[in-house]
Amino acid sequence: MISAVRARWAAFAGSRVFNATIDVALAAAALLDVAVSLPGWSPIESAWALLAVAGLLVRRRLPWVAFALVLPGLVVDAMTVAAPIALYSVAVRVRRIPLLVGAGAVTFACFLLPDWQLPPLDYLAPSLLYALMYAATPIALGALVRTRLELSARVAELSAARESERRRDEQDVLRRERARISREMHDVVSHQVSLTAVQAGALQVASPDPEARRVAGIIRTLSVRTLDELRQMVSVLRADGATTDSPAPQPTLADLPRLIADSGLDARLEADLPSDLTPAVQRAVYRTVQEGLTNARKHAPGALVRVTATASTSSIDVVVQNDAARAARLRLPSSGTGLRGLRERAELLGGRLHAAEGVDGGFRLAVSVPRRETES
Structure with a gap:
């Protein structure tokens, strides 16, 4: 029961509907952050806010575009929620450390310098710490999620490789068993049927009774046909696959x-x-x-x-x-x-x-x- 629920949840969590729902929820949270932070929107700030919200909607396919769209809102101190979401999306999809460091540095600077002004000296140290945490936490979390996804993919590949190896082992065992059966059929059955054909041929030649010769001829014909079909079956058993093309009609x-x-x-x-x-x-x-x-x-x-x-x-x-x-x-x-x-x-x-x-x-x-x- 629990495993079935987990499987259904995993399937739903990877669906497009789930991803779209998450993106819309995050965009709504960013928009709510703007509404709370700004008592009255100027036209420029409204434009930055709308661009940032639109950027969050494309963060999965275009993470760099989303990141670039939320930075102006961060500069005017109006989009403090959207920036870490966009930075996290970049960290999930980018492995190159210089690029991540550069994105984190830009986020750090924009958060530390709202309206391009340094904070007062009394608040400089806490501001530096907050800016560092603001920029580093999304990058660390995104890198962690990316690593987990890569490990999951690697585990799936290893499981597929092990399953393939297990199937090859089964095929090897089956091939050896088929070879053993083919040897037994050839050594035992073909020998007995060959003796039957030889004896029937001798009876067909030596018997003075026409009916006996006719029956012996039928026995010999059936024995020869049985040998042909037996050789065909032996070739099938010795083949690598389950079926094979046989020269016999x-x-x-x-x-x-x-x-x-x-x-x-x-x-x-x-x-x-x-x-x-x-x-x-x-x-x-x-x-x-x-x-x-x-x-x-x-x-x-x-x-x-x-x-x-x-x-x-x-x-x-x-x-x-x-x-x-x-x-x-x-x-x-x-x-x-x-x-x-x-x-x-x-x-x-x-x-x-x-x-x-x-x-x-x-x-x-x-x-x-x-x-x-x-x-x-």
């Missing part, structure tokens, strides 16, 4: 028929999609169909799978629906992150995912993403 809508044909399922595709969709939307459609086929293969073997992909004026809708399983389910490893990854992909594109089991034991996976044509 990304799946598009044109790859859907081949995906259906290579799935080994009784799957039917009904797609009516435009060809000018962005690559991200096309990949989302492809990955949705791929995940739906994978789930049907694992959890509903022998079931009919219906894949529909349609486009409306505002969205692309993909539905993968399978009937209940007609054979014993295969015990295959599952990480449980397939649907989660699809949901995240859809949400990144501004869409949504819905997955639920049907009353007949089937399963329905639906993804809807906004329609975005390729930029021309």
Whole structure:
């Protein structure tokens, strides 16, 4: 609660409204000082007073102009409030000591010599002390405020530098972890998939059964494709950034028929999609169909799978629906992150995912993403 109030006050204190209010209040105080000091204004003194008040209104942008405008009023002993305010404004914005000393000396002389006359000898010593305090105090206060502002800016720079360094450290840790994961994927997964491709190729050549050779060819093709995608993922993990351009082509809508044909399922595709969709939307459609086929293969073997992909004026809708399983389910490893990854992909594109089991034991996976044509 207290920190929130402080934050709001700090934001208001640095606003233009607050600064304008302070300037108007100081100008009003200077004008009141003139009204109290002078029982009757002469035309010259009135002009000096108005100039001094106007000078205080521009003291933030033009401190030297404000300082020059209040000096004549100080000489005629009519503007004792405006002069230290203007001198303070100069000290806040000027760092050169000779200039500050010169401004203080001029203020000292104008205060000590009103109407260009020395004070009586009896009052000379107190007058010197008062003039010195009158000129030195605004300069000291302005220098203190300027130093505080500079220190605050320096602290903010140091904090930003530390935050940047912390982010670099996090990126270094993330880069090392990505490199470790890429090594594990390359050393373990690629080895097993390569063995699968080799064994499938050998079976395709040596088997006398045509159906076995066909299935072995499909296995070998899928293994080689998996290796290509795995190498692409390894290159992404080893890249410095979160994404990288890969020489391997990304799946598009044109790859859907081949995906259906290579799935080994009784799957039917009904797609009516435009060809000018962005690559991200096309990949989302492809990955949705791929995940739906994978789930049907694992959890509903022998079931009919219906894949529909349609486009409306505002969205692309993909539905993968399978009937209940007609054979014993295969015990295959599952990480449980397939649907989660699809949901995240859809949400990144501004869409949504819905997955639920049907009353007949089937399963329905639906993804809807906004329609975005390729930029021309």
